[in-house]
Amino acid sequence: MMTISDQEFSDLRNLIHMRFGIKLTEQKRSFLVGRLQKLMRKLSLDTFSQYYQYLTEEKNEAALGELVDLISTNHTYFNREKDHFEYFIDIALPTVAEKLKRENLRDLRVWCAGRSSGEEPYTLLILMMEYFGPEYSSWDTGILATGISDRALTVARSAAYGSERVQQLPEYLSRKDYTPAGPGEMAVTEKVKLEATFRRFNLMNTSFSFKKPFQIIFCRNVMIYFDQPTRDALVNRHHQFNEPAYYLFIGHSETLGRSQTRYKYLQSALYKREEH
Ligand SMILES: C[S@@+](CC[C@H](N)C(=O)[O-])C[C@H]1O[C@@H](n2cnc3c(N)ncnc32)[C@H](O)[C@@H]1O
Known part of the structure; x- marks a missing residue:
């Protein structure tokens, strides 16, 4: 596992709090390292300071989106909390x-x-x-x-989703507003x-x-x-x-x-x- 210094952890934690309102506790240190190391390898970044710089350079919103994907979830489904x-x-x-x-x-x-x-x-x-x-x-x-x-x-x-997901909609709606999009996939109509x-x-x-x-x-x-x-x-x-x-x-x-x-x-x- 990569190592993160106290300063690096504190910088990232502050940034995450400021930009996402998420407060990571000290206990989340290894969670953060675990989540980030694959991404950092992909970006060829060796240290967390370099990653911090990459995040803050010219208000890198796309990089912030990548980070939020690692520490939160995009979990959702049709007709959720119906x-x-x-x-x-x-x-x-x-x-x-x-x-x-x-x-x-x-x-x-x-x-x-x-x-x-x-x-x-x-x-x-x-x-x-x-x-x-x-x-x-x-x-x-x-x-x-x-x-x-x-x-x-x-x-x-x-707008393409696994066909089983579309079934979460009432049948009369899923029939009308979706078209087949590929093997096992349905897409929302144009x-x-x-x-x-x-x-x-x-x-x-x-x-x-x-x-x-x-x-x-x-x-x-x-x-x-x-x-x-x-x-x-x-x-x-x-x-x-x-x-x-x-x-x-x-x-x-x-x-x-x-x-x-x-x-x-x-x-x-x-x-x-x-x-x-
Ligand atoms: C669990 S999903 C919920 C999706 C949908 N609203 C639902 O209830 O099924 C949470 C979404 O919020 C987004 N999110 C988290 N922090 C955000 C922020 N600061 N600004 C905008 N979106 C954010 C995440 O990227 C994620 O896609």
């Missing part, structure tokens, strides 16, 4: 769409933050298209799907794919520069890695870009904490932004 998708199509979408219609507006903005390999944003899009039917094209909508991992992004862009806008975006960025707030934000199973101050700061930024009276979905094992009084609890891992 009561959220039921709420999305039965209540959230109709509530937002009806209000917009009454105001003669047609811009419905949905943000999937922490999109991993795309199963979550594609599930949302398929449901949106199902909900609006032929009317969908008259709406200025789609999904902004952001994340930090390039490896996961490549899968999301290909029509659905075109509605997803993928961007690399680190949720640790202290300023979110979106033009308009989102009526619906999905940020699920991302904050699990963050320490409490990082979570609180992120929820504050979400609050700023969540349209009043609308929805924030987080992961079922996550909570907003008692201090977040600006969100009203609706049901497990689902909140509504207060009006003010």
Whole structure:
């Protein structure tokens, strides 16, 4: 096993905390070394100081994505925590769409933050298209799907998944919105794919520069890695870009904490932004 000096471990730990909100304890030292050595060999880097330099050179976001892939997981699947998708199509979408219609507006903005390999944003899009039917094209909508991992992004862009994974969707949807893509693979149809806008975006960025707030934000199973101050700061930024009276979905094992009084609890891992 490669050796890491105290200084090198401390530098990497600080960087990981600053850029990802993840606090590695002293006990994670050998975990970090174990995870990094293969990557460092691939990059022909001999010491952790060289790796640190590689990471910090010219704000190397792609390298940061590679690092986060090693210390966290991209685990996700279609229709994960499915009561959220039921709420999305039965209540959230109709509530937002009806209000917009009454105001003669047609811009419905949905943000999937922490999109991993795309199963979550594609599930949302398929449901949106199902909900609006032929009317969908008259709406200025789609999904902004952001994340930090390039490896996961490549899968999301290909939109091809093992056919057993597609079966996690209700049958009537998987039949319509998927086409065979290769041996044992199905791909999301072009029509659905075109509605997803993928961007690399680190949720640790202290300023979110979106033009308009989102009526619906999905940020699920991302904050699990963050320490409490990082979570609180992120929820504050979400609050700023969540349209009043609308929805924030987080992961079922996550909570907003008692201090977040600006969100009203609706049901497990689902909140509504207060009006003010
Ligand atoms: C476990 S997956 C969750 C995917 C999906 N939201 C779900 O619930 O199934 C967590 C994702 O969050 C991403 N992630 C972790 N830290 C992040 C950060 N600081 N900014 C953006 N994405 C991050 C990871 O790369 C990973 O793809």
